[in-house]
Amino acid sequence: MVDNLLPLRVDDLVVSRRGKRLLGPVSHTFAPQGLTLVIGPNGAGKTTFLKALHGIERISGGTLTWNTPPEDARQRQSYVFQSPTMLRRSVRDNLAYPLWVAGVDKALIRTRCDRWGARINLSDAMDRPAPLLSGGERQKLAIARALISDPDVLFLDEPCANLDGQATADIERMLTETQATGTRVIMTSHNLGQIRRLATDFLFVLSGHIHEVGPAAQLHTPATPELAAFLQGDLL
Ligand SMILES: Nc1ncnc2c1ncn2[C@@H]1O[C@H](COP(=O)(O)OP(=O)(O)OP(=O)(O)O)[C@@H](O)[C@H]1O
Ligand SMILES: [Mg+2]
Structure with missing residues (x-):
């Protein structure tokens, strides 16, 4: 549970590159x-700070x-980059990717992808190539992909x-819901x-x-x- 992952203590953290x-x-x-x-x-x-925290x-x-x-x-923990990149594959494959990597059972992957696809209003686009989505749709997909493995x-x-x-409101709603579940x-x-x-x-x-x-x-x-x-x- 999240309670034993945090608190996170940061002490005198420094990031330097080429002497700067x-x-x-x-x-x-x-x-x-x-x-x-x-x-x-x-x-x-x-x-720089966020990336350092994530390691x-x-x-x-x-x-x-x-x-x-x-x-x-x-x-x-999961991280969504300032400009997220999509796999050149379907929306479903993008959602499934972190679960494949974690070795999750195929049937469970399918259920979870369907649920998250619906949550971001992309149920009808699951088989479309992710790079063809609009900017807002891509961003929602990137967040769903980060959340699908239930990070703390x-x-x-x-x-x-x-x-x-509208896209901002959708994402804010996702983040509020995410926080309400303890993430x-x-x-x-x-x-x-x-x-x-x-x-x-x-x-x-x-x-x-x-x-x-x-x-x-x-x-x-x-x-x-x-x-x-x-x-x-x-x-x-
Ligand atoms: N790998 C790197 N090598 C050298 N300088 C870097 C490197 N990465 C970032 N910087 C510099 O470090 C400083 C902080 O960058 P950073 O991207 O963390 O800022 P930011 O607050 O996220 O800015 P923004 O609001 O534009 O996203 C900037 O001056 C940037 O040019
Ligand atoms: Mg930045």
């Missing part, structure tokens, strides 16, 4: 429950401590970038309305450092002038 520090040192403890929004201007280090960005210093052994923690933690990098209001969500977003609708807490990243953290309510009364400026849409 992209992130850190950052320290933070991710509580067992909630939907955490990582916010901040372009180039602040949000994607797909080489860490130059510091430690990540899950509440279970790293290998166990790794298997129980879901990382999402800008899941609604370039989507219209811990950690995501980035630039959409201020979305941040206020979804977040239980936030991390404001600026120039590779955590500049301010707090519960979602603090977004109405920021503690630092930089966060206030960011929320007003000012350039930082």
Whole structure:
């Protein structure tokens, strides 16, 4: 259960590339429950941070401590990239892929794919090539593919970038439902309305450092002038 995978403790995490520090040192403890929004201007280090948390960005210093052994923690989390890539195969095969890899029984794969296809309104498109879907449909498919293996933690990098209001609303509903079933969500977003609708807490990243953290309510009364400026849409 998610309760023994988290909390996740981050101590003095640093990511450097070719002598340049992209992130850190950052320290933070991710509580067992909630939907955490990582916010901040372009180039602040949000994607680097998310990838480091998921274990797909080489860490130059510091430690990540899950509440279970790293290998166990790794298997129980999913990540949706800023621009997800689809297999050049059908919608069904894309949904099934993580389950095939995990060796799940064929009949169960079929049932789960049907259920998730229906949840993202793609029941009629299960045999169509995934690369031909619209941007919003592809994004929903990417999220469904990340959720189909019932992860305890879901990382999402800008899941609604370039989507219209309807697709964004559909995805927000999926994320709210996901969180209600106990999955811990950690995501980035630039959409201020979305941040206020979804977040239980936030991390404001600026120039590779955590500049301010707090519960979602603090977004109405920021503690630092930089966060206030960011929320007003000012350039930082
Ligand atoms: N592999 C890399 N090598 C060198 N620099 C990198 C590498 N990856 C990222 N960077 C730099 O690190 C900084 C942080 O990048 P990152 O992608 O984490 O920002 P971000 O906050 O996600 O931005 P955005 O809002 O545009 O997605 C940027 O200046 C970027 O150019
Ligand atoms: Mg990014």
